[in-house]
Amino acid sequence: MARVVIFGKQDLAELAHYYLTNDSEHEVVGFSVSREYLDGQATFIGLPLVCFEEVEDTFPPDEFSFFAPMTHAGMNRTREKVYRAIQLKGYAMIxxxxxxxxxxxxxxxxxxxxxxxxxxxxxxxxxxxxxxxxxxxxxxxxxxxxxxxxxxxxxxxxxxxxxxxxxxxxxxxxxxxxxxxxxxxxxxxxxxxxxxxxxxxxxxxxxxxxxxxxxxx
Ligand SMILES: CC(C)(COP(=O)(O)OP(=O)(O)OC[C@H]1O[C@@H](n2cnc3c(N)ncnc32)[C@H](O)[C@@H]1OP(=O)(O)O)[C@@H](O)C(=O)NCCC(=O)NCCS
CATH class of the missing domain: 2.160.10.10 (Hexapeptide repeat proteins)
Incomplete structure (x- = not known):
């Protein structure tokens, strides 16, 4: 069982939260998006929404895992960028x-x-x-x-x-x-x-x- 931070705050993030909560052993603990998309929002569907640039301060990589359910925008290269950025911070990904x-x-x-x-x-x-x-x-x-x-x-x-x-x-x-x-x-x-x-x-x-x-x- 992992404690998981989901990247995003739109449909796919909400769906991922639904599937992980109802059909996995994992616990979703929060969400994270890049600073430019935060818009002053502190929570998403009742859980903390954290700036990705500082996410390790709230959810350190040795205690939490990540999941980034992204769309195919830009022929999947945006998804790849996010995936690699999460890896660079040292998170395990479920x-x-x-x-x-x-x-x-x-x-x-x-x-x-x-x-x-x-x-x-x-x-x-x-x-x-x-x-x-x-x-x-x-x-x-x-x-x-x-x-x-x-x-x-x-x-x-x-x-x-x-x-x-x-x-x-x-x-x-x-x-x-x-x-x-x-x-x-x-x-x-x-x-x-x-x-x-x-x-x-x-x-x-x-x-x-x-x-x-x-x-x-
Ligand atoms: C191939 C695709 C990207 C083309 O997008 P587009 O360039 O915006 O295409 P348009 O809708 O402007 O249509 C251009 C022409 O191609 C035709 N066309 C579009 N998709 C077609 C397809 N899959 N097969 C055959 N012809 C297609 C249109 O009828 C139109 O013909 P016309 O010029 O004679 O009227 C798109 O149609 C497609 O298949 N996207 C995938 C959608 C999908 O699977 N979504 C799942 C949810 S994630």
Missing amino acids: SYVSSKATVTNNQIGENCFILEDNTLQPFTNIGNNVVLWCGNHIGHHGEIKDHVFLTSHVVVSGHCIVEPYSFIGVNATIRDGVTISEGSLIAMGALVTKSTEPWGVYKGSPARKGDKLSNEI
Whole structure:
């Protein structure tokens, strides 16, 4: 059991508080945001809200852990910055895996947020700072690398590799053996039959590379 500080004070922070409180062994003790986002606020949903720049004064890293459930803004690079800033302060970071997810022999990294109805088949590993929203199928003998965000009801077939920073939209389907290259943006409903190019945007059935800049999501 860890005593956990959650980074953020918006929807994802509130959801993380809900899931950790109702479906984990951990205790949420407070929240933290960067000074510029504090706006004079001292509490969030009844718990202390602390300036991140001085968070160790209230919650020292040898006694408390962190959880940073961030959105995919900036193609997951904002999430990465926050994750690294928390690491630099020396905090351990927990992961949340829903009790309603089906997990097999998967290795799962730190600061992962894995919600209900995800299925992780055997021999597939999950990196650090990965979000698997609800209801995804992650096939066998694959790998989801760091800072990846899967939305909902994505099918990642067997033997697929999803490289860092990629975003996969709702109801996308990835054919077995495909590599989703670094920073790929897979649109909602895309049917990906071939490996993608780094930082490409793919949509349609079969998915074709488009011209939208992936850092716009
Ligand atoms: C790919 C995506 C990023 C494009 O965003 P965008 O550039 O703002 O796209 P627009 O909404 O302006 O649409 C541009 C055109 O592409 C089409 N289009 C948009 N998304 C599409 C998709 N997933 N598949 C096929 N066509 C799509 C639109 O119909 C529109 O066509 P038109 O020009 O003929 O009218 C976005 O549609 C998407 O899929 N986002 C993921 C959403 C998601 O999964 N959210 C989950 C919650 S986190």
